[in-house]
Structures are given as C-alpha cells and as structure tokens.
Amino acid sequence: MHSLRNKYDVLIAGGGIVGCYVAYFLKQQNPAMEVAVIEPDPTYEYASTVRASGGARRLFSCPENIEMSNFSIERIKNFSAEMSVDGVPAPIDWVEQGYLFIVQGSRALQMLEENAQVQQALGADIRMLDREGLKQLFPSMHVDDLDGAAYSPKDGWCDPNSFLQGTRKKTKSLGVEFISDRVSGFTWSSDTIVGATLSSGTTLAADYFVNAAGAWSAQVSAMAGMVLPVSPLRRFEHYFTGHRQIEPLPYVKDLNRLAFRSEGQGFSGGLVNSHEPRGFNFDVDHHYFEEVVWPALAHRFPIAFEGVKCHRTWSGLYEQSELDGNPIIGSWTGNHENFYVVSGFSGHGMMHAPAAGRGVAELINKGRFETIDLSRLGYERVLKHEPYPERGIL
Template sequence: MGSERRKYDVLIAGGGIVGCYVAYFLKQRAPAIEVAVVEPDATYEYASTVRASGGARRLFSCPENIEMSNFSIERIRHFAAEMAVGNEPAPIDWVEQGYLFIVAGDAAMRMLEENARVQQSLGADVRMLDRDGLRSLLPSMHVDDLDGGAWSPGDGWCDPNGFLQGTRRKVKSLGVEFIQDRVSGFVLNNGRISAAALGGGGVIEADHFVNAAGAWSAQVSAMAGMALPVSPLRRFEHYFTGHRQIEPLPYVKDLQRLAFRSEGRGFSGGLVNSNEPRGFNFDVDHRYFDEVVWPALAHRFPTAFGGVKCHRTWSGLYEQCELDGNPIIGTWTGNHENFYVAAGFSGHGMMHAPAAGRAIAELIDAGRFETIDLGRLGYERVMKNEPYRERGIL
C-alpha cells in the first residue's frame, strides 16, 4: 500500500468510513481526480466503525442531522448494489426494524413532539406513541414509568464492518490510492497547506487536505495549528441473550443513554457513560455490564432480562465533540482554506458518513455546499464558542 506518487489533488488523513466516503464522492464528481487516503492500520482493528453498533436513524432535532440521515439511510439501503465491484455485491445486512426513543415527563414528551414535527417536515416517517401505544408496539416492555415515545419504522441498522470494507473496496476500484502510514505534520506555505509529512518518511504534496481521522482528528488538526474540540470517549458494546424470548425489538433508546436492539437470536447494545475519562483506552471493564447495563435492561424488559447472559463485550471510541456533540464539517475560514475537516460525530459517524463525504466533496469541487447546507456545522461556531446542540437527542 505504499505510494510511488508524491503529488495528488486531494490527500485524506484517515481511511475510516468518513474518509472513504469523501474519496467516493470526489470520484463520483470528477473521475479523473487523483485522491490518496493515508491510513496507518490496514486491519482497522481500533477503528470506531468496526466497533460500532451499526445504527442509522432520523430521530434528531437539528435539521442538518435529519437531512444527512435521510440521504445516508437511502445509500445504506441500496449499498449492496451501489458499492458492488463488477458482479460482486457488497452486502451489509440492513435490518429495517425501526428506532424507538422513550421518555417520561410532560416536558420530555413536548420535546419529542417538537422534534417529530421537524423530522416529519423533512420527510421522515416518525410516529408519536403514548403509553398505550408503547405497550401495543412492545408488549414485553415495562411502560408504567413512561409517558410515550417517538417511533421511526423506516430506520434500522447494518453490519458496520461490512459497511466500511465494502466502501473501501469500492473506492480502491475507482482508483483511489491507500497509503499505509500516518500524517505526522503539514507544510504551510503562504496561508495554505502545500504538503503533508508522513510518519514513515517522505512528504506528499496536494491541492486539498482533508482531516477525517475520527478519534485522532484533534491531533491531525493541531499539526495545522487548528484547535479541534474532539476527544476520544470510550464506550462499551455488549452482545447478550435473555432467559426468555420476546418480540423482535427496534433500536430502543432512552435519555439516560441506554440503547440496544435485536441481533440475531440475542441483542446488542449498551449504556454510554458520558463522564468516562477521555483518552485512547480500549480496555474492557466486564463489571460494567452487570453493574450498570443489566439493571437498566431488567427494569425496562423484566420478562426477558430478569435473567441475562452477556456473551461478549468490546470497547470502541466516540470522536466526541466537546463543544456541543455535533460534527464539525467544513473549512477553516480565514486560515488554510484548503484544509477541510469532517470529524467530531460523537457516535453518529457511521450513519452520517455518506452525507458528510458528499458535503466535503462538494466543498472541494464546487467551493460550496450544493445539496444540504451544513454551514451551521462549520468550524466558525468553534471559533466563536457558539454551541449548536441537539435537543434531547444523544
């Protein structure tokens, strides 16, 4: 995966799902464009996508996130055919069993209803359910302490590793070059970045540079003098089975960050600790499931999870945007404007990668957002310290 070329039109730091989709849409817009992706680990052992839950949903409050989901979910639905190479499809096992956000309290219900109106106005199929509606949808769920929820039946989940590997295979077939190395610095020249230094030695010139390094994106931006408020946040995913069978579940999520779904004969999910110390920590705490996750599961689905067996626990990293939990997508206005960032997705990178990749490709090729206006997700809000947060959505 070494490179013989020393000059490209676009150099992308980070070969995860976001970086791959930037490369894909650049090639869709301009097939002759020369694109290189610098990725240090060809196995993707610690990549966030392969350790993710694979969920994709429209249940957001910010219009930009809803619109990115609308676009991205359609690409995921048709991924097997769109990302086929020759006659070989790219299956990712899309499961369309919906998402369900559950809440308690009048204020939380009003918030869900307001969010639902925005979602519906942008074409999302979102249905509000009261307590009886929840009980009808999921008879095994304890609902006496809930007031209702928002259900989006067209949402679902996929195999995240298949999603990443299929995208990577497709962009390689389009002529994108992958360089197994790490960006170790940038060469600045007259207000622009002219080249990137690689950890293994050598310098690669390019006209445009993209930071899609995920949990490592703050380090990449710092090499250009850009302070990016993105930190690695460890979270656990668990595969578990209950002691009794229940109805197939959508992706169930509450405001305490319990989130889980059906997975084959069992279930996959977890409960994110927002106060987890930041850092590149992949250690697994096997007590966490018994002490934190199981009690929440047993309360919500006592029939199934009064007894439960956790078969596997693994850790992964959110690229947490510490400003507001929303991604940073765009250029550094007034500084090195040939440097683009697509990072800080805070757990939503896989589901929004197609839309984010298209957005960066538009900026590079046309100098502006042409489809979804993501201006409010730009770096300007970081410079002004003006958070743009989701309402009641994690």
C-alpha cells in the same frame, strides 16, 4: 506500499468510513481527480466503525442531521447494488426494524413531539406513541413510568464492518489510492498547506487536505495549528441474551443513554457513560454490564432480562465533539483554507458518513454545499464558541 506519485489533488487523513466516503464522492463528482487516503491501520483493529452498533436513524432535532440521515439511510439500504464491484454485490445486512426513543416526563415528551414535527416536515415517517400504544406494539416493555415515545419504523441498522470494507473496496476500484502510513505533520507556505509528512519520512504534496481521522482528528488538526474540540470517549458494546424470547424490537434508546438492538439470537447494545475520562483507552471493564447495563435492561424489559447472560464485551471510541455533540464539517476559513475537517460525530459517524462525505466533496469540487447546507456545522462556530447542539437523546 507507498505511492510513487509526489502530488495529489486531495490527501485524506483517515481511512475509516467517513474518509472513505469523502474519497468516494470526490471521484464520483470528478473522476479525473487524484485522491489518496492515508490510513495507519488497514486492519482497522481499533477503528470506531467496526466497533460500532451499526444504527442509522432520523430521530434528530437539527435539520442538518435529519437531512443527512435521509440521504445516508437510502444509500445504506441500496448499498449492496450501488457499491458492487465488477458485478459482485456488497451486502451489509440492513435490518429495517425501526428506532424507538422512550422518555419520562412532560418536558421530555414535548421535546420529542417538537422534534417529530421537524422530522416529519423533512419527510421522515415518525409516529408518536403513548403508553397504550407502546404496550400494544411492545407488550414485554415496562411502560408504567414512561410518558411516551417517538417511533421511526423505517430506520434500522446494518453490519458496520461490512459497510466499511465494502466502501473501501468500491473506493479503491474508482482509482483512489490507500497508503498504509500515518500523517505526522504538515508543511505550509503563507496561508496554504502544501504537504503532508508521513511517519515513514515521505512527504506528499496536494492541493487540498482533509482531516477525517475520527477519534485521532484533534491530533491531526493540531499539526496544522488548528484547535479542534474533539476527544476520544470510550464506550462499551455488549452482546447478550435474555432468558425468555420476546417480540421483535426496534433499536431502543432512552434519556439515560441505554441503547440496544436485536443481533442474531440475542442483542447488542450498552449504556454510554458521558462522564467517562477522555483518552485512548480500549480496556474493558467486565463489571460494567452487570452493574450498569443489566439493571436498566431488567427494569425496562423484565420478562426478557431479569435473567440475562453477557457473552462478550468490547470497547470503542466516540469522536466526541466537546463543543456541542455535533460534527464539525468544513474548511478552516480565514486561515489554511485548503484544510478541511470532517469529525466530531459523537457516535453518529457511521450513519452520517455518506452525506458528510458528499458535503466535503462538494466543498472541494464546487466551493459550496450544493445538496444539504451544512454551513451551521462549520468550524466557524468553534472559533466563535457558538454551540449548535441537538435537543434530545444523543
């Protein structure tokens, strides 16, 4: 049902996990603020969050990403209590089983070591492991071709669908309105956007507008005349089981973008093809697991995965930042300055949603970042074509 209100303080395009957290922190910081979220599909059938793996880790090189992880992981760990509604907890099945980045080559190892110094300086528990250390902790792993690893034992994963639904429910309880519609255009006066037109024909006025439309965010920005270098990148997630049980594993990632974690009696993961043609493609290639993922699994964990069964494959979209793989967070300085974007997370949107949402809320309510300075992730770097990339595994 559409609102009878003609004017809001803030309108948010996109009701996924990022849009929900923007709304949540807007109301936390200013309970009197009138906020509406425009979400075209309240079932979230194709939303990136519900098709994600649910991982959250501190293994980044950019200080902003590490600090966002520090904040967000604590919110995820305490989610059940913090996001309870009327005394009913909101469990999201947090599993603190760690993350493990494994590398080959001295240069890659040096990169991990340098990143670890930054991560440790920002309070993260990071342990560097050599081959012997790896073999001792994870005896089923083939390590002869590895030169080392970074291990973050306090990272982990959660159930992404419960994370999204719990955030949405809590946000609605604070008075945020969710409107089932799609933004189809904007109207502006001089340099200020004054209204959003919806597919239903309704036009809603607001003081501020936020683009949190994920893989669809470039389309939303284009309606305001803003060029946003964010594209939908299809990736597959697989649920599979091995033919032999092995020791508990952390979330394992390598330089070739193999990534998987435990899930019930089996595992969930995949291997992202960075060269996948961009576009809104949800088709599933049922040969991909056998041809690409299984060989990588069998090489790294031969005891468990020389025999493996893939039970299910599904596709989802990364909102890929084509500039540098890092999110774009901030206003359109020098143009429609009441238009904010929070997009381009390139696979990290779920884990960084709490921190990114708080950051955008601070910009709107306070006019500046007050907690984590995310200025280097702003839209200005797009205008200047000055990439600010991660060093290491994405």
